[in-house]
Amino acid sequence: xxxxxxxxxxxxxxxxxxxxxxxxxxxxxxxxxxxxxxxxxxxxxxxxxxxxxxxxxxxxxxxxxxxxxxxxxxxxxxxxxxxxxxxxxxxxxxxxxxxxxxxxxxxxxxxxxxxxxxxxxxxxxxxxxxxxxxxxxxxxxxxxxxxxxxxxxxxxxxxxxxxxxxxxxxxxxxxxxxxxxxxxxxxxxxxxxxxxxxxxxxxxxxxxxxxxxxxxxxxxxxxxxxxxxxxxxxxxxxxxxxxxxxxxxxxxxxxxxxxxxxxxxxxxxxxxxxxxxxxxxxxxxxxxxxxxxxxxxxxxxxxxxxxxxxxxxxxxxxxxxxxxxxxxxxxxxxxxxxxxxxxxxxxxxxxxxxxxxxxxxxxxxxxxxxxxxxxxxxxxxxxxxxxxxxxxxxxxxxxxxxxxxxxxxxxxxxxxxxxxxxxxxxxxxxxxxxxxxxxxxxxxxxxxxxxxxxxxxxxxxxxxxxxxxxxxxxxxxxxxxxxxxxxxxxxxxxxxxxxxxxxxxxxxxxxxxxxxxxxxxxxxxxxxxxxxxxxxxxxxxxxxxxxxxxxxxxxxxxxxxxxxxxxxxxxxxxxxxxxxxxxxxxxxxxxxxxxxxxxxxxxxxxxxxxxxxxxxxxxxxxxxxxxxxxxxxxxxxxxxxxxxxxxxxxxxxxxxxxxxxx
Amino acid sequence: xxxxxxxxxxxxxxxxxxxxxxxxxxxxxxxxxxxxxxxxxxxxxxxxxxxxxxxxxxxxxxxxxxxxxxxxxxxxxxxxxxxxxxxxxxxxxxxxxxxxxxxxxxxxxxxxxxxxxxxxxxxxxxxxxxxxxxxxxxxxxxxxxxxxxxxxxxxxxxxxxxxxxxxxxxxxxxxxx
Amino acid sequence: xxxxxxxxxxxxxxxxxxxxxxxxxxxxxxxxxxxxxxxxxxxxxxxxxxxxxxxxxxxxxxxxxxxxxxxxxxxxxxxxxxxxxxxxxxxxxxxxxxxxxxxxxxxxxxxxxxxxxxxxxxxxxxxxxxxxxxxxxxxxxxxxxxxxxxxxxxxxxxxx
Numbered sequence: 001x002x003x004x005x006x007x008x009x010x011x012x013x014x015x016x017x018x019x020x021x022x023x024x025x026x027x028x029x030x031x032x033x034x035x036x037x038x039x040x041x042x043x044x045x046x047x048x049x050x051x052x053x054x055x056x057x058x059x060x061x062x063x064x065x066x067x068x069x070x071x072x073x074x075x076x077x078x079x080x081x082x083x084x085x086x087x088x089x090x091x092x093x094x095x096x097x098x099x100x101x102x103x104x105x106x107x108x109x110x111x112x113x114x115x116x117x118x119x120x121x122x123x124x125x126x127x128x129x130x131x132x133x134x135x136x137x138x139x140x141x142x143x144x145x146x147x148x149x150x151x152x153x154x155x156x157x158x159x160x161x162x163x164x165x166x167x168x169x170x171x172x173x174x175x176x177x178x179x180x181x182x183x184x185x186x187x188x189x190x191x192x193x194x195x196x197x198x199x200x201x202x203x204x205x206x207x208x209x210x211x212x213x214x215x216x217x218x219x220x221x222x223x224x225x226x227x228x229x230x231x232x233x234x235x236x237x238x239x240x241x242x243x244x245x246x247x248x249x250x251x252x253x254x255x256x257x258x259x260x261x262x263x264x265x266x267x268x269x270x271x272x273x274x275x276x277x278x279x280x281x282x283x284x285x286x287x288x289x290x291x292x293x294x295x296x297x298x299x300x301x302x303x304x305x306x307x308x309x310x311x312x313x314x315x316x317x318x319x320x321x322x323x324x325x326x327x328x329x330x331x332x333x334x335x336x337x338x339x340x341x342x343x344x345x346x347x348x349x350x351x352x353x354x355x356x357x358x359x360x361x362x363x364x365x366x367x368x369x370x371x372x373x374x375x376x377x378x379x380x381x382x383x384x385x386x387x388x389x390x391x392x393x394x395x396x397x398x399x400x401x402x403x404x405x406x407x408x409x410x411x412x413x414x415x416x417x418x419x420x421x422x423x424x425x426x427x428x429x430x431x432x433x434x435x436x437x438x439x440x441x442x443x444x445x446x447x448x449x450x451x452x453x454x455x456x457x458x459x460x461x462x463x464x465x466x467x468x469x470x471x472x473x474x475x476x477x478x479x480x481x482x483x484x485x486x487x488x489x490x491x492x493x494x495x496x497x498x499x500x501x502x503x504x505x506x507x508x509x510x511x512x513x514x515x516x517x518x519x520x521x522x523x524x525x526x527x528x529x530x531x532x533x534x535x536x537x538x539x540x541x542x543x544x545x546x547x548x549x550x551x552x553x554x555x556x557x558x559x560x561x562x563x564x565x566x567x568x569x570x571x572x573x574x575x576x577x578x579x580x581x582x583x584x585x586x587x588x589x590x591x592x593x594x595x596x597x598x599x600x601x602x603x604x605x606x607x608x609x610x611x612x613x614x615x616x617x618x619x620x621x622x623x624x625x626x627x628x629x630x631x632x633x634x635x636x637x638x639x640x641x642x643x644x645x646x647x648x649x650x651x652x653x654x655x656x657x658x659x660x661x662x
Numbered sequence: 663x664x665x666x667x668x669x670x671x672x673x674x675x676x677x678x679x680x681x682x683x684x685x686x687x688x689x690x691x692x693x694x695x696x697x698x699x700x701x702x703x704x705x706x707x708x709x710x711x712x713x714x715x716x717x718x719x720x721x722x723x724x725x726x727x728x729x730x731x732x733x734x735x736x737x738x739x740x741x742x743x744x745x746x747x748x749x750x751x752x753x754x755x756x757x758x759x760x761x762x763x764x765x766x767x768x769x770x771x772x773x774x775x776x777x778x779x780x781x782x783x784x785x786x787x788x789x790x791x792x793x794x795x796x797x798x799x800x801x802x803x804x805x806x807x808x809x810x811x812x813x814x815x816x817x818x819x820x821x822x823x824x825x826x827x828x829x830x831x832x833x834x835x836x837x838x839x
Numbered sequence: 840x841x842x843x844x845x846x847x848x849x850x851x852x853x854x855x856x857x858x859x860x861x862x863x864x865x866x867x868x869x870x871x872x873x874x875x876x877x878x879x880x881x882x883x884x885x886x887x888x889x890x891x892x893x894x895x896x897x898x899x900x901x902x903x904x905x906x907x908x909x910x911x912x913x914x915x916x917x918x919x920x921x922x923x924x925x926x927x928x929x930x931x932x933x934x935x936x937x938x939x940x941x942x943x944x945x946x947x948x949x950x951x952x953x954x955x956x957x958x959x960x961x962x963x964x965x966x967x968x969x970x971x972x973x974x975x976x977x978x979x980x981x982x983x984x985x986x987x988x989x990x991x992x993x994x995x996x997x998x999x
Contacts, residue, residue, distance in 0.1 A: 237900065240895070240896070242895050341974070342970075356963065360962060364958070367954055382936070383947075384939060386895065387886070389941045397959075519865075521868040521871070522868045523868050523869065601867060607869070
């Protein structure tokens with residue numbers, strides 16, 4: 001009954017979305033004002049309908065209704081309730097429904113927040129967005145029905161892949177989709193503007209908060225995924241350049257370039273054709289990611305059960321939506337003429353370089369991911385493109401770009417002077433050099449990489465601080481006056497500073513975890529120990545425990561330094577009988593200076609339990625830095641509220657002053 | 663802005679789309695065999711039970727033969743087994759077996775239970791020969807020519823269709839050489 | 840997808856997953872080499888070789904049976920005195936380029952390797968052209984509307 005209700009809601013959502021899209025496109029030709037009103041109602045209706053469908057599916061999982069095929073394949077009565085619920089999106093059909101939910105969620109958010117200005121643009125945006133919704137709900141209904149029945153319902157289900165039964169995985173997909181799918185709105189805005197024939201600074205101001213929101217969610221979503229991998233997989237790996245990971249990195253790179261070029265567009269009313277292209281491509285990359293995971297085209301640990309039939313349908317959606325939008329781009333982008341200009345040395349030009357490198361990096365990841373596919377379609381060969389390739393190409397590119405970050409923030413808009421900026425940043429450069437040398441001396445491994453990473457992180461962090469200090473004239477005027485200035489500083493500037501600082505933290509954490517990590521392993525019987533650096537790890541005891549849907553061997557260990565107990569660690573190796581799979585629950589003692597990471601393996605009757613110990617210096621800063629990065633994004637979003645469309649600003653008389661660096 | 667430039671993204675996208683579409687037909691995990699036309703790596707495997715003769719690369723010289731890699735732990739091998747028995751009974755070509763990654767005695771027990779189609783069987787518990795042959799799973803079957811060179815590599819089950827339409831023509835062609 | 844076909848696919852899924860079980864990856868303590876220098880080389884080599892039955896993992900990260908065997912082959916070759924290049928070449932001759940985590944620089948991978956350079960240099964040239972072309976626009980004289988606007992602003996300034 002509930003399943004049929006859910007299916008009905010989904011069908012209705014498809015119909016409303018399709019109707020809305022067609023109606024608006026038709027209505028705008030005739031200039032019908034009623035259409036604008038309907039757009040808003042229709043948008044909210046779509047969201048409510050998909051939400052109802054999603055609620056129905058969640059209900060089916062919560063009560064373990066095994067006559068629903070999806071529930072039978074992915075759930076089990078013994079599964080803890082949390083994972084019954086999060087299992088809703090732990091499978092292909094459910095996760096597609098989540099996609100649709102977030103898609104219509106954004107549409108609804110636009111309906112709720114859009115001001116009565118720019119009615120034509122907003123309506124066109126709804127039209128495009130509804131078209132996308134119609135395409136994806138059609139995909140759901142015709143190839144991936146979450147409400148398909150299984151008669152007779154089995155006694156119990158197949159349980160969820162134990163790897164997915166983890167709190168990290170509860171939050172990773174929704175956040176990631178909120179990012180991915182958020183760029184659908186900017187895609188729709190871009191296409192709408194192309195159709196409307198008008199793209200200007202005003203458009204950029206409207207679109208920027210949406211772009212920032214999607215970007216922030218995507219950043220946090222990727223960080224959650226990486227942190228989940230770190231904690232769950234048993235050896236502290238957090239990024240493997242797996243095709244599906246790359247599928248989330250590409251929209252992030254394009255999206256980062258996008259939010260920066262939007263700023264240039266806001267300021268100078270230029271780079272229009274490029275910015276619109278970025279908007280289209282960012283979402284195109286999101287959709288291409290969906291194609292990857294569900295079509296069986298590439299192998300990946302992330303991939304859902306493969307089904308070429310779905311792959312064809314998604315490919316068709318891709319060709320229609322992306323091909324169609326790029327066609328309109330080719331036809332209409334010529335109308336977009338820039339009006340502003342900027343000098344070769346200016347903040348705009350550094351943002352242009354930012355865009356260049358990010359676009360090149362995105363292209364690199366794209367080709368790295370799809371090249372094996374291209375090769376197999378034209379020849380008999382197959383190749384692998386793995387981490388070593390990206391380490392040699394991607395890392396240097398991004399590293400070089402990151403050097404530019406502090407300089408960019410301090411250069412004036414429109415026409416800047418480089419020498420004063422470099423002079424101001426000299427302390428940061430010196431500190432970076434000193435830090436790099438210190439890292440080189442102190443570390444006993446990864447010397448060069450560690451030094452470079454440390455230097456880069458210090459350069460960015462101090463550069464940001466120096467930038468802020470200059471803005472509120474710290475040490476140049478009275479302290480209280482400085483504070484007052486700081487309080488008046490636009491949130492957007494704080495957002496930029498915080499985000500870039502977070503970047504520095506992340507760079508340092510990556511350096512620590514990659515260049516300075518250590519590991520060792522040994523077979524231990526209870527009572528025995530192994531040594532790593534100054535730490536001694538003793539295996540105290542191992543016992544059998546039972547969980548809700550698993551049996552586990554639990555090892556108790558103690559880490560000591562110089563006879564002092566540093567930490568007590570508990571590591572498990574779990575076996576899930578229904579799925580016949582095993583997972584490890586590592587023991588991680590996280591300190592600000594690094595993580596002690598311990599895992600136990602399958603015992604050998606004669607030799608004992610294999611114990612793996614890893615030391616990951618500064619690991620926790622990966623997550624803290626990502627949070628800071630996200631915070632920067634949130635601050636920037638908060639700024640738009642005050643400045644959008646010039647609301648809230650008192651008119652200022654025009655004075656003939658040179659532009660102050662803002 | 664040059665008109666050409668503006669349509670470039672579309673053109674590039676359509677080319678990609680074409681590749682993706684073609685890619686849907688491919689099996690991403692299938693890798694081409696490196697062994698074709700190469701002589702078998704030299705090996706001398708012990709027998710799978712005490713007293714049994716083993717298998718060495720010298721045994722495969724002199725006639726066209728099949729080399730089959732199997733394991734008692736491998737369900738598809740059990741599915742393919744009756745077909746191998748049939749080929750062995752027909753005497754068309756000798757079949758030699760490589761017992762891959764089996765614990766001592768498991769392979770012999772399995773053959774005792776299901777029947778032994780192999781003229782000789784070699785024991786490869788550590789999988790060294792398997793790696794040298796570029797094996798990625800079981801069962802896999804090679805067609806070896808009179809000089810001991812690998813001329814064909816079939817991945818997966820050998821059934822009636824595979825034998826008749828794929829392997830037999832290769833064997834016939836090789837015998838004609 | 841028809842339920843029957845779906846169930847068939849599902850029964851195969853555990854077999855597929857078994858080959859890529861992430862539980863307990865990285866080489867075990869029984870795989871450590873006695874010589875520390877060789878152990879370091881071995882680990883680096885594991886990371887550069889792909890597990891051919893896994894889904895985009897190196898043999899350092901997988902405990903699939905074949906990955907274990909491949910690691911053993913690496914150790915054997917190192918003990919036999921092979922250089923890193925020779926060890927990789929050995930496995931490459933068995934499995935082809937697929938087994939290398941980093942594609943070799945050769946004819947069919949040239950585009951991939953050259954892409955960063957092409958993109959940055961090509962993009963950089965376009966960038967310079969764009970910035971230069973702007974000055975052409977900036978140097979244009981004001982048109983009638985802009986002249987009138989300028990005059991109006993000057994009047995306002997004079998009055999305030």
